[in-house]
Structure formats: structure tokens, C-alpha cells
Amino acid sequence: MLLAALAEDAQVTLLTVGGVSDYGNVKVCALTGGGRPTQVDKARAVLNEAIRSHWPKDIGLPSNPFHFDMVLGSGWTSGREANLLRRTFYPTAVTANALHMDPRGLGEALGDIGNGGRVAEIHREIFRESDLVFAPGPKAARDARRLVGEEGSSSRTPVHELIPGVTPVTGAPHRKGPVFELLMLGRVVDRNKGALDVARAVGDLLRWGDRRVRLTLRGVPPGQVTSFQAFMDDVAGQAGAVRVLPFTEDRARVDADIDACDALVVASENEAYGLVAGECAARGRPFLVARGNGNGFAELLSEPGGIAGEAGRRFVVEDAGTVSSYGRTMGSARPYAGPRHRVIVQAIAELMDDYDRMAGHARSLRSALADYTPAHMARAFGEAVHRVMSGDRTSTRQGAGGRLLVPDRCPV
Numbered sequence: 001m002l003l004a005a006l007a008e009d010a011q012v013t014l015l016t017v018g019g020v021s022d023y024g025n026v027k028v029c030a031l032t033g034g035g036r037p038t039q040v041d042k043a044r045a046v047l048n049e050a051i052r053s054h055w056p057k058d059i060g061l062p063s064n065p066f067h068f069d070m071v072l073g074s075g076w077t078s079g080r081e082a083n084l085l086r087r088t089f090y091p092t093a094v095t096a097n098a099l100h101m102d103p104r105g106l107g108e109a110l111g112d113i114g115n116g117g118r119v120a121e122i123h124r125e126i127f128r129e130s131d132l133v134f135a136p137g138p139k140a141a142r143d144a145r146r147l148v149g150e151e152g153s154s155s156r157t158p159v160h161e162l163i164p165g166v167t168p169v170t171g172a173p174h175r176k177g178p179v180f181e182l183l184m185l186g187r188v189v190d191r192n193k194g195a196l197d198v199a200r201a202v203g204d205l206l207r208w209g210d211r212r213v214r215l216t217l218r219g220v221p222p223g224q225v226t227s228f229q230a231f232m233d234d235v236a237g238q239a240g241a242v243r244v245l246p247f248t249e250d251r252a253r254v255d256a257d258i259d260a261c262d263a264l265v266v267a268s269e270n271e272a273y274g275l276v277a278g279e280c281a282a283r284g285r286p287f288l289v290a291r292g293n294g295n296g297f298a299e300l301l302s303e304p305g306g307i308a309g310e311a312g313r314r315f316v317v318e319d320a321g322t323v324s325s326y327g328r329t330m331g332s333a334r335p336y337a338g339p340r341h342r343v344i345v346q347a348i349a350e351l352m353d354d355y356d357r358m359a360g361h362a363r364s365l366r367s368a369l370a371d372y373t374p375a376h377m378a379r380a381f382g383e384a385v386h387r388v389m390s391g392d393r394t395s396t397r398q399g400a401g402g403r404l405l406v407p408d409r410c411p412v
Contacts, residue, residue: 003072005165005378013068015061015085017043029060040077047081056089065090070385073097076119079126094131094388096160099123099144105270105294109192109328123147127157132388134160134381136273137296138303143272145395160384161397163300163307164275165374166282168366174285174359176262180213180352183261185254185276187247188219189228194267194290196235196325200341201348203236209349215242215265218257222246258283263351263358267317267344269324271295277315284366286358288347290317290340292330301365307400308368311361317347376402 006012007025015029033046050059057063068090073082079097086095103123107116127133127148135144141161148157182202188195195217205211215236220228225244232242248254258264264280264287273296280287291298301312320331322340330340337343351358379402387396387404397405 001164001374002162002377002381005374006382008375008378010382013061015047015059017046031059044078044081047078048084051081051084051088061089066092068093069389071095073126073130075099075101075126076103076122079123079130083126083129094385095129096132096134096385096388097126097130099127099133099135099140099147099272101272102140102143102270102294105143106192109269109293111191111326120147130157132160132385133157134162134384136162136164136275138299139294139296140272141397156393158384158388158393159395160381161395162377162381163372163398164273164278165372165377166278166369167373168282168284168369170284174259174262176355178212180211180263181261182213182215182348183257183264184215184217184219184267185257185264186219188217189221189224191326192269192271193219194269194292194324194340195232197341197344198265198267199232199235199242200325200339201344202241203238204341204345205348206236206238206241209345211349211352213348213352214240216245216257216261217242218245218254219247220244254279255283258285261285262355263287263348265344265348266290266295266297267292268295269293269326269328269330271297273297278369281315281362281365282369284359284363286351286355286362287315288317288344288351289315290319290330290344290347292319293328307372308361308365311364312368314358314361315365317343319343371400372398376400378402380404 003012003014003026004024013027014023017031031046031050071082071086071090071093073079075098082097083095086093103120104116107113124147133144133148135141141159144159184195184198186193198215202213202215205213225246229244232244233239236242258280266274266277266289269292274289277287277289277297289295289298298316300307302316306312319340321334321337322330322343324340380398383404384396394406399405
């Protein structure tokens with residue numbers, strides 16, 4: 001998304017492994033090998049070997065060492081390789097590396113604290129050598145500042161908080177049917193995504209709330225659809241209460257899913273940003289996003305001076321003190337607030353009862369997002385990079401209309 005937006009006004013080259021999606025005006029240099037796109041370790045090895053063993057022209061890159069002003073990497077996925085590329089071929093360029101996750105928080109959510117610590121250390125090493133770190137939304141930016149802040153103020157890498165751009169559109173006309181349709185998107189089989197909590201909530205609504213509601217889970221690996229469907233039937237206690245669909249990268253299919261639902265639910269225990277909520281909001285559809293143990297989009301909506309004021313805060317589910325289906329407590333220490341799915345039950349019921357008003361809030365949020373398009377994201381990011389190139393190591397933040405906000409809005 002960022003690369004395509006930057007390529008509207010700059011020359012952008014992507015060095016990658018294997019097949020790629022449509023990146024618009026981006027020039028793509030694709031290396032062979034690395035297996036499937038999900039095999040990140042193999043892809044990293046291919047990139048590393050290509051940079052160490054070839055001249056730039058041999059892998060499709062310019063030979064001029066001054067050609068690039070900036071080299072971008074994606075944190076632990078390709079950050080080391082971005083830093084290596086800069087050192088080896090383009091020493092005058094600055095490197096900007098992304099943080100797309102909360103390593104420790106995600107490790108806790110997935111029950112693998114040790115690996116979370118290792119991934120955090122990898123990010124810390126990458127960011128130490130980078131000239132800029134960029135992160136989506138307030139939560140990820142705060143996580144990034146914590147990672148770079150441990151090095152001390154004199155050597156701290158500046159952080160830029162960007163807002164992943166969306167293009168507000170008027171979705172298909174919506175007509176509520178006899179069944180209230182809920183949707184979850186993403187890799188819903190991951191324990192972190194909260195699908196089990198939402199499915200249990202749907203089961204309770206059907207059993208005790210006299211509500212006609214159905215949950216669609218879009219994002220299950222094709223080979224697991226049948227088994228996950230059976231599991232969800234057991235969780236909800238009623239066949240057909242949950243519909244399991246395979247993961248898709250077809251943007252039109254995802255947009256159609258959003259337009260067909262009454263509301264989207266995001267219930268991740270830990271989410272750096274939660275892009276699907278922004279995509280839903282851009283289409284003017286109501287949604288619920290649980291705060292959990294940190295959700296970037298929930299913070300963006302509820303922080304002082306949030307992008308849509310009170311209209312945005314209405315979509316945030318406050319679940320602090322609740323315990324998830326996997327036994328993890330949400331939020332900071334506070335009195336026990338019961339099972340997490342019960343809070344989700346209440347949030348869904350309130351949304352159903354006040355749907356017309358919430359739909360109006362969703363349309364207001366869609367209008368507010370007109371100041372946070374991909375072009376605005378690219379504009380603020382470009383300005384943040386130019387500040388770094390000029391020697392300014394101040395952390396920054398994207399504001400409405402692509403404005404760049406500085407120190408007073410970016411505490412460490």
C-alpha cells in the first residue's frame with residue numbers, strides 16, 4: 001500500500017522474491033526461489049545471498065550508488081536485508097524500517113513468550129541500524145518507540161507514525177435481512193484473532209438472546225475449512241450459526257463480503273493496527289473493534305482528538321478485565337469483569353438495537369477518513385523521510401490531510 005502510494009510521485013523499485021501482486025507504478029525486480037510467499041525465512045535467505053554475491057545490475061537494480069535516496073525494509077521480515085542493501089550498494093541512502101506487530105504482545109497472545117522476546121530483539125537490532133522507523137497507528141508507534149528508546153536518547157532512531165491510507169467509497173446499498181450478518185476477516189484460525197470469543201458470543205445470542213444472527217469467518221486456509229467449520233458448529237452450538245470461508249487475496253471479494261454484512265467484528269487480543277476495521281469504515285459499514293491487550297485502530301478512534309470524535313469511539317468495545325476463551329486477561333490490572341465473550345454479546349446486542357444510529361456514525365467516520373487516503377499517507381511519510389535526510393532526528397506523526405505533526409504529539 002505504501003509503495004504504490006509513494007510511486008504516484010516518486011520512482012519506486014521493489015526487490016522481492018517470487019510472484020508479486022499489482023503495485024501500480026512500482027518497478028518490480030523479482031528474484032527466483034524462496035518457495036511460497038509465506039516461507040519468509042527462505043525468501044530472506046535468497047535476498048541476503050543475492051545482495052552479498054551479485055552486483056546491483058545482476059539483480060535488476062541500478063549500478064549508480066547515489067540512485068536511491070531511501071531504502072525501505074519491513075522489520076523482521078526484510079529489515080536486515082534492507083540495511084545490508086544500503087551498506088553494500090547505496091551508502092548515501094537512508095534506511096526506513098517498519099514495525100507491523102507488537103512482538104512481545106503477540107507472543108503472549110499466541111502462547112509463545114520466548115519467541116516474542118526473540119522477535120523483539122531482532123527488531124531492536126534492525127532499528128538500531130536504521131535511520132527511521134515507521135509504524136501504523138498510535139499503538140505500533142508507541143511499541144516502536146519502546147524498542148528504540150532502550151538505546152538512550154543520543155542514539156535513538158526517530159519513529160514516524162503513519163495512518164494506513166484508505167479510499168472512502170459508497171458501498172453497495174444495504175438492506176437488513178431477517179438474520180443479522182456479522183463478519184470477521186483475516187487469518188481467523190490464529191488464536192490471537194478472537195474468533196472463538198465471537199463464535200461463543202453468537203451462540204449465546206442465539207440461545208439466550210432470542211436473536212437471529214450469523215457469523216461469517218473469511219480467512220481460513222482452504223485445507224482447514226471443513227475441520228474449522230465443524231469446530232465452529234460445536235462452539236456456537238448450532239449448525240449454520242457460523243459460516244467458514246477460505247482466505248482470499250481477491251480485493252473485490254473482500255469488498256463484497258463487507259458490503260453484504262451488517263457489521264464487521266475485530267476481536268484480536270493484540271493487534272498493531274487492525275487494517276480491516278479501517279477498510280470497513282471506508283465503506284461506511286458499522287463495525288465493532290475490541291480494545292483487547294492493544295488494538296491500534298481502537299486507539300486511533302478513542303484517543304483525544306480522534307479522527308471522528310464521538311462517532312469513532314462508539315465502535316470501540318471496552319473489554320478490560322475480561323478473560324478470553326484461551327484464559328488471557330484483557331487490559332491492565334483491574335477487577336475481574338467476566339468472560340470476554342459476554343462483553344462481546346452485549347456489544348453486538350447494543351449494535352443491533354441501535355443499528356440505524358450506528359450506521360449514521362459509520363457514515364460520519366467514512367467522511368472523516370477522506371483526510372487519511374493513501375496519498376495523504378505518502379505525503380506525510382515523504383516529509384518525515386526528508387526531515388531525517390536533513391539531519392533532524394525528531395519523531396513525527398501523520399495528521400489529517402497528510403500534515404506532519406512533531407514533538408508535542410509524539411511522546412517517547
